Amino acid sequence: MDLISKNTETASWTALYAGRFYDRIAGADLPGEPNILDDWDVISTRLDAALERTSTLAVLDLFSFPYEAMRGVRGDVPLVLVLPEGLDAEFLIDVFGAAAFERLSFFDRVATGNDALWEQLRRRYGWAAGQRIVIGGSHLEEVAEEVGGLLEAEAAPPDFSGEEEYKATSYWSERGDALANLSPHRAICSVRHDLRFNKAMHRVQAAALEPQFAVARGNRAESVPFTVLEVGAGIGRWAASFDLTKTRFCGVDISEGMVRAARANFPGGHFDPVGEDLILHYDDESFDLTYSVTVMHHNPTPSKRTLLSEMWRVTRPGGRLIFQEDFVTGKRLASSTVYPMSIMKFVDLLLEATSGQVVLEHVESLHYPHDDLVRGGLLSLSRLGVPKTW
Numbered sequence: 001m002d003l004i005s006k007n008t009e010t011a012s013w014t015a016l017y018a019g020r021f022y023d024r025i026a027g028a029d030l031p032g033e034p035n036i037l038d039d040w041d042v043i044s045t046r047l048d049a050a051l052e053r054t055s056t057l058a059v060l061d062l063f064s065f066p067y068e069a070m071r072g073v074r075g076d077v078p079l080v081l082v083l084p085e086g087l088d089a090e091f092l093i094d095v096f097g098a099a100a101f102e103r104l105s106f107f108d109r110v111a112t113g114n115d116a117l118w119e120q121l122r123r124r125y126g127w128a129a130g131q132r133i134v135i136g137g138s139h140l141e142e143v144a145e146e147v148g149g150l151l152e153a154e155a156a157p158p159d160f161s162g163e164e165e166y167k168a169t170s171y172w173s174e175r176g177d178a179l180a181n182l183s184p185h186r187a188i189c190s191v192r193h194d195l196r197f198n199k200a201m202h203r204v205q206a207a208a209l210e211p212q213f214a215v216a217r218g219n220r221a222e223s224v225p226f227t228v229l230e231v232g233a234g235i236g237r238w239a240a241s242f243d244l245t246k247t248r249f250c251g252v253d254i255s256e257g258m259v260r261a262a263r264a265n266f267p268g269g270h271f272d273p274v275g276e277d278l279i280l281h282y283d284d285e286s287f288d289l290t291y292s293v294t295v296m297h298h299n300p301t302p303s304k305r306t307l308l309s310e311m312w313r314v315t316r317p318g319g320r321l322i323f324q325e326d327f328v329t330g331k332r333l334a335s336s337t338v339y340p341m342s343i344m345k346f347v348d349l350l351l352e353a354t355s356g357q358v359v360l361e362h363v364e365s366l367h368y369p370h371d372d373l374v375r376g377g378l379l380s381l382s383r384l385g386v387p388k389t390w
């Protein structure tokens, strides 16, 4: 997604909300000199100033943090909730469930050294394994040092020096593998930008995608399985939008590193490498919903054509195909990871790859924050045709 560049690469900081423990944390020697906030800094008239240019906010004092105030653009600041020691899951759910845990997005994290507690909470809230920060220390100062050090280390974007001409297959199967280990949350949105920027993109994408996922699911009975395929599933971020106990969620990706990360993140999903020559190893008409998010635009036209016709083939008649991509025109630079294509050209390609056997149901443009170009779009289509089997 390297077309995003304007006004965004400003310096950003880590903040630690120490609340009632301000005196203890402010006196500690912490890596990266994070901004330490007390409960006075987060009253409503001061919160915006406290969050300005904050790339991630680690909450060390869960009990006094104003979760309700983190709405709209404030909610774009990724949170790390540091779970207090010695409290069980039931108590934490009672106190923080509705206020905090249910509101966490894929770009927020939870820090705890307690494996059993993490597992209980992860299952209940559908969190991905990658949303956990494992901490070893028990004193708050040690925890602040560990979390502060980690956030400081991830603040620097991965090194892009020596970049060669972009080729979709090698880039994603080699660099994609490396990014999946090094910087997975950046790899799936904008690798050059911090997590706050990426969480903001995620908010815009989710607002467009999730209602379309709901339309695709329709009002089928709970007992009727919903079958979903994501092409270019990355580290599995969108699996979190489905109830994996009621959905057969499959994801394919060209990067084996991404597939490994997705499997670890969502054990309830089924993630596999895409087949050779981009063939999908699924039977005809096997999914109710097939979709891609920011994948097609990274591929040249012949690959797009193959993926589109394959996605159509594996979708059942009456099922949905959704594409959320950057539809842009312009000349392509050799180092860019995006192959520009207008929405009209994409629709032409889709009609050609499916012999016209689709009908356009919904079109929407996306306006990402911090960027005054409308640069994303969503298309939702139904597959036409008579089922092979009844």
Ligand SMILES: C[S@@+](CC[C@H](N)C(=O)[O-])C[C@H]1O[C@@H](n2cnc3c(N)ncnc32)[C@H](O)[C@@H]1O
Pocket: 001, 168, 172, 173, 176, 187, 188, 189, 231, 232, 233, 234, 235, 236, 237, 238, 252, 253, 254, 255, 258, 274, 278, 292, 293, 294, 295, 298, 299, 303
């Ligand atoms: C920008 S990431 C988006 C990941 C995911 N869709 C999301 O929104 O979180 C693009 C993903 O598409 C994968 N990809 C790129 N080209 C592909 C192709 N031709 N076939 C399968 N996966 C591909 C990459 O490996 C990467 O995981």
